[in-house]
Amino acid sequence: MxxxxxxxxxxxxxxxxxxxxxxLAITGQLGGAPGSPAWADPDVERALGxxxxxxxxxxxxPSNVDIAKLKxxxxxxxxxxxxxxxxxxxxYAGFDDALLWATRMPKLANRVAELAITRRLLHRFVGxxxxxxxxxxxxPLRRRWAxxxxxxxxxxxxxxxxxxxxxxxxxxxxxxxTRRVLEAxxxxxxxxxxxxxxxxxxxxxxxxxxIEEIEVWLERFRxxxxxxxxxxxxxxxxxxxxxxIRDDWLELRVRTSLERRRRFADACFLPEQFIERHWDEHxxxxxxxxxxGRVVLHGHCHQRALWGVGSSGNLLARLFGRExxxxxxxxxxxxAGSYGYDADKYDLSMRVAARNLVPTVELAGEGDLLxxxxxxxRHQIFDTTGRHALHPIEVxxxxxxxx
Amino acid sequence: MERRMNGVQVQLGTxxxxxxxxxxxxxxxxxxxxxxxxxxxxDRKLYATDASIYQVEPLAVVVPASVEDAARALExxxxxxxxxxxxxxxxxxxxxxxxxxxxxxxSANCDAIVSLDTxxxxxxxxxxxxxxxxxxxxxxSGLFFAPDPSTVRQANIxxxxxxxxxxxxxxxxxxxxxxxxxxxxxxxxxxRCRLDAGAAERDPVAxxxxxxxxxxxxxxxxxxxxxxxxxxxxxxxxxxxxxxxQLESHAGDERxxxxxxxxxxxxxxxxxxxxxxxxxxxxxxxxGLAVIAFDDLDRAIAAVPGLLRLGPSAVELLDDLIVDLAxxxxxxxxxxxxxxxxxxxxxxxxxxxEFEEPTEHAVDDKLERTRALFPRTDSALYRSPAEMQSxxxxxxxxxxxxxxxxxxxxxxxxxxxxxxxxxxxxxxxRAFRDIVHQEGTIASFYAHASVGVLHVRPLxxxxxxxxxxxxxxxxxxxxxLARSLGGVMSGEHGDGRARGPLLxxxxxxxxxxAFREIKRIFDPRAG
Numbered sequence: 001m002x003x004x005x006x007x008x009x010x011x012x013x014x015x016x017x018x019x020x021x022x023x024l025a026i027t028g029q030l031g032g033a034p035g036s037p038a039w040a041d042p043d044v045e046r047a048l049g050x051x052x053x054x055x056x057x058x059x060x061x062p063s064n065v066d067i068a069k070l071k072x073x074x075x076x077x078x079x080x081x082x083x084x085x086x087x088x089x090x091x092y093a094g095f096d097d098a099l100l101w102a103t104r105m106p107k108l109a110n111r112v113a114e115l116a117i118t119r120r121l122l123h124r125f126v127g128x129x130x131x132x133x134x135x136x137x138x139x140p141l142r143r144r145w146a147x148x149x150x151x152x153x154x155x156x157x158x159x160x161x162x163x164x165x166x167x168x169x170x171x172x173x174x175x176x177x178t179r180r181v182l183e184a185x186x187x188x189x190x191x192x193x194x195x196x197x198x199x200x201x202x203x204x205x206x207x208x209x210x211i212e213e214i215e216v217w218l219e220r221f222r223x224x225x226x227x228x229x230x231x232x233x234x235x236x237x238x239x240x241x242x243x244x245i246r247d248d249w250l251e252l253r254v255r256t257s258l259e260r261r262r263r264f265a266d267a268c269f270l271p272e273q274f275i276e277r278h279w280d281e282h283x284x285x286x287x288x289x290x291x292x293g294r295v296v297l298h299g300h301c302h303q304r305a306l307w308g309v310g311s312s313g314n315l316l317a318r319l320f321g322r323e324x325x326x327x328x329x330x331x332x333x334x335x336a337g338s339y340g341y342d343a344d345k346y347d348l349s350m351r352v353a354a355r356n357l358v359p360t361v362e363l364a365g366e367g368d369l370l371x372x373x374x375x376x377x378r379h380q381i382f383d384t385t386g387r388h389a390l391h392p393i394e395v396x397x398x399x400x401x402x403x
Numbered sequence: 404m405e406r407r408m409n410g411v412q413v414q415l416g417t418x419x420x421x422x423x424x425x426x427x428x429x430x431x432x433x434x435x436x437x438x439x440x441x442x443x444x445x446d447r448k449l450y451a452t453d454a455s456i457y458q459v460e461p462l463a464v465v466v467p468a469s470v471e472d473a474a475r476a477l478e479x480x481x482x483x484x485x486x487x488x489x490x491x492x493x494x495x496x497x498x499x500x501x502x503x504x505x506x507x508x509x510s511a512n513c514d515a516i517v518s519l520d521t522x523x524x525x526x527x528x529x530x531x532x533x534x535x536x537x538x539x540x541x542x543x544s545g546l547f548f549a550p551d552p553s554t555v556r557q558a559n560i561x562x563x564x565x566x567x568x569x570x571x572x573x574x575x576x577x578x579x580x581x582x583x584x585x586x587x588x589x590x591x592x593x594x595r596c597r598l599d600a601g602a603a604e605r606d607p608v609a610x611x612x613x614x615x616x617x618x619x620x621x622x623x624x625x626x627x628x629x630x631x632x633x634x635x636x637x638x639x640x641x642x643x644x645x646x647x648x649q650l651e652s653h654a655g656d657e658r659x660x661x662x663x664x665x666x667x668x669x670x671x672x673x674x675x676x677x678x679x680x681x682x683x684x685x686x687x688x689x690x691g692l693a694v695i696a697f698d699d700l701d702r703a704i705a706a707v708p709g710l711l712r713l714g715p716s717a718v719e720l721l722d723d724l725i726v727d728l729a730x731x732x733x734x735x736x737x738x739x740x741x742x743x744x745x746x747x748x749x750x751x752x753x754x755x756x757e758f759e760e761p762t763e764h765a766v767d768d769k770l771e772r773t774r775a776l777f778p779r780t781d782s783a784l785y786r787s788p789a790e791m792q793s794x795x796x797x798x799x800x801x802x803x804x805x806x807x808x809x810x811x812x813x814x815x816x817x818x819x820x821x822x823x824x825x826x827x828x829x830x831x832x833r834a835f836r837d838i839v840h841q842e843g844t845i846a847s848f849y850a851h852a853s854v855g856v857l858h859v860r861p862l863x864x865x866x867x868x869x870x871x872x873x874x875x876x877x878x879x880x881x882x883x884l885a886r887s888l889g890g891v892m893s894g895e896h897g898d899g900r901a902r903g904p905l906l907x908x909x910x911x912x913x914x915x916x917a918f919r920e921i922k923r924i925f926d927p928r929a930g
Contacts, residue, residue: 001556009510009531010466011449011493024448031444043445059734062803 054301054332075205089204096165141172177397186283243302293367300374301332335376428483438468453500478593491559497899530561546683549576567668574853580667588674617657632891687759691766698747718853743781814860822894
């Protein structure tokens with residue numbers, strides 16, 4: 001069920017409420033001009049803004065309603081009616097490019113981000129809630145990647161790590177863990193920076209811009225699909241970026257043929273999902289030590305709605321035993337990308353976390369490990385409980401017996 | 404008028420109201436209530452729909468901060484003569500959740516379990532709690548609240564009382580009114596009282612109400628016995644038959660009459676429920692589920708009486724339209740894949756037969772006897788909670804799945820709640836199908852077969868005037884058909900807007916007059 005509704009029991013924040021809002025707006029039952037669609041209606045935008053875009057309705061609603069998709073379309077129509085996207089929308093849509101710049105000088109960028117004036121400006125112009133901690137930039141993955149010798153046999157199959165902007169800028173250790181694990185399984189790992197694959201543009205309804213961006217990525221990935229028989233798969237650490245490829249890209253009106261998009265989507269996985277799916281085909285089979293405690297796993301909402309939490313959990317269960325994995329069926333953590341940063345939605349974000357996320361985190365005792373595939377989920381875990389969660393592939397990497 | 408909700412200071416839509424003197428009334432309401440008072444256009448339109456086919460804009464929406472706050476809201480509305488409609492999860496199927504009134508939404512902040520007495524197997528709850536949350540929170544006690552409408556995760560206890568909800572297991576556990584020991588109510592004039600056993604001896608307000616209700620019931624006793632349906636499931640009109648039962652069992656002593664069962668099924672028209680004392684039942688020792696596939700709907704229905712002799716806790720029916728829709732739903736598809744295949748041909752209907760027994764052994768025995776009844780058909784037997792949950796998920800999704808039908812004609816709920824004696828269900832289905840076919844459409848069928856409740860939804864397009872006429876004709880003919888078979892048109896979803904207009908046809912003018920008298924006892928200003 002819709003996590004926002006579970007937390008609030010409020011018609012305003014329910015799948016039905018948003019469905020009705022859209023129906024009333026599109027059928028001209030709202031606002032001053034009866035009969036014509038109410039695009040760019042501030043109330044409709046405010047109401048839809050409360051949707052987490054977690055896609056739970058897409059799989060759970062028996063009426064097959066996908067509010068996240070409808071919301072994006074409504075916002076896109078509204079931007080068109082208004083002539084341009086809102087300030088906050090443009091800020092978030094350009095965030096992945098901004099990260100690319102900021103990570104050239106991460107220390108300076110962090111210092112600027114910490115300035116009181118920056119927080120005030122972000123609050124004023126983007127609506128960023130001052131109570132939120134900001135993620136810290138670090139030396140990005142793309143600058144930590146190079147090394148002198150590649151220990152892998154040149155005939156090994158290749159896995160392309162699509163380094164999403166968040167892994168690259170904030171959590172390069174997740175990318176490095178991915179490489180360690182894939183190499184241990186006998187793969188050559190190639191790094192390709194990929195921004196956020198259009199995720200932010202899609203969620204703020206800048207669909208035209210998203211489509212342009214998607215075309216660019218598809219063109220960049222084309223050689224790997226067409227001319228690189230050594231490439232056996234692509235992995236993306238951030239579930240909301242993977243879901244862009246595997247869900248949104250297939251539904252948007254992108255010029256590249258659907259068949260090609262589907263072919264690419266079918267080759268993309270979370271790293272742990274890739275390992276699990278190809279278990280019998282890996283060039284090597286490394287050994288793992290079983291951690292002392294249990295692994296408590298919080299599934300990302302897109303992961304849960306589209307592929308099931310097993311896409312992270314099955315590998316952990318295989319390596320450590322099913323009894324060591326605790327993966328309750330909880331929904332969205334409430335952070336949902338930029339959602340939880342928004343001052344208007346901070347309280348709701350916290351209420352969703354209190355209902356869905358915190359009880360899961362509390363299942364993890366002293367000796368247990370806490371895992372969550374989503375960068376927002378890990379951030380939300382920290383902001384609500386002060387605890388640090390790992391990406392599932394980090395849990396796997398830490399258990400690797402290297403030899 | 405700005406208030407904080409979810410951290411957002413908003414009125415969604417331009418504030419406006421359309422009641423006489425409403426401006427002042429609403430200002431008073433906003434001052435009186437601690438919670439949210441929403442008068443914006445979008446907010447009002449969000450509460451203009453429930454799970455029915457109706458859209459009626461409320462005057463305003465109140466989301467009270469507590470049950471006390473809800474009572475304050477009602478009192479304020481009463482002082483201004485504004486009509487009030489209490490609302491829970493908004494899952495009513497016949498339009499009970501919408502009206503031109505101040506809607507008081509109790510679902511957000513009135514969901515506490517006030518007390519739990521495990522030894523006495525009872526608990527006291529606020530009205531905005533869902534049965535699912537209640538049962539989750541008291542799981543450790545080994546007890547549960549038995550009524551289980553398919554919306555247990557959204558519907559509220561207050562709404563279960565309002566509509567006298569039942570659910571799949573009502574053949575064993577009965578209806579909500581069988582599990583409500585008492586209710587704390589706020590009357591339409593703002594007065595408060597508790598209605599339970601012995602209330603009339605303690606409380607002057609309760610005494611006055613009980614005595615007046617008993618008087619109406621006594622005067623109409625003969626007609627009540629003659630005209631009220633005798634089906635296990637019935638939710639048409641006020642439950643005067645239950646009050647009469649009480650009077651008779653207490654040798655006419657009206658002081659011993661408990662009015663709580665009368666509040667059950669009154670659809671918010673007599674009082675707003677602020678709290679309820681509920682009866683809880685122990686979890687059975689073991690459960691098992693048989694799912695049987697049929698290549699013919701009639702054959703599935705004909706099997707029901709035989710199954711009932713085995714003493715199941717539920718017998719549920721789904722037709723092929725719902726199964727086909729489920730195949731196209733990402734979540735439900737996996738449940739469909741688990742279904743057995745009928746021997747004769749393509750799947751046309753499924754029966755779910757559930758048993759609750761003291762031991763696993765007894766469940767196994769019942770399941771095997773069920774299988775033996777259908778030697779030619781493939782039946783799946785489930786004993787693990789996870790498997791049963793998966794199988795039930797499809798049945799629960801039945802109604803919402805129907806919204807996914809493609810085309811202009813949608814399966815509409817207006818004759819979706821007929822109840823007939825289970826042994827006449829086959830007859831009913833055949834005649835009903837004829838009615839629908841004569842009107843040039845088809846219908847989907849799903850049912851609580853165990854208690855003869857058939858949720859049938861003809862496919863119609865209400866934007867088409869012809870179909871609107873068809874809807875009225877089908878409704879009237881269905882009412883006649885149910886009545887002629889000893890049944891009733893409102894089995895468990897209640898009357899609401901959909902079947903309210905049929906009440907006089909069903910009960911006749913005298914009993915309709917009695918219902919109006921009952922309404923005036925609780926709400927003297929009612930016309």
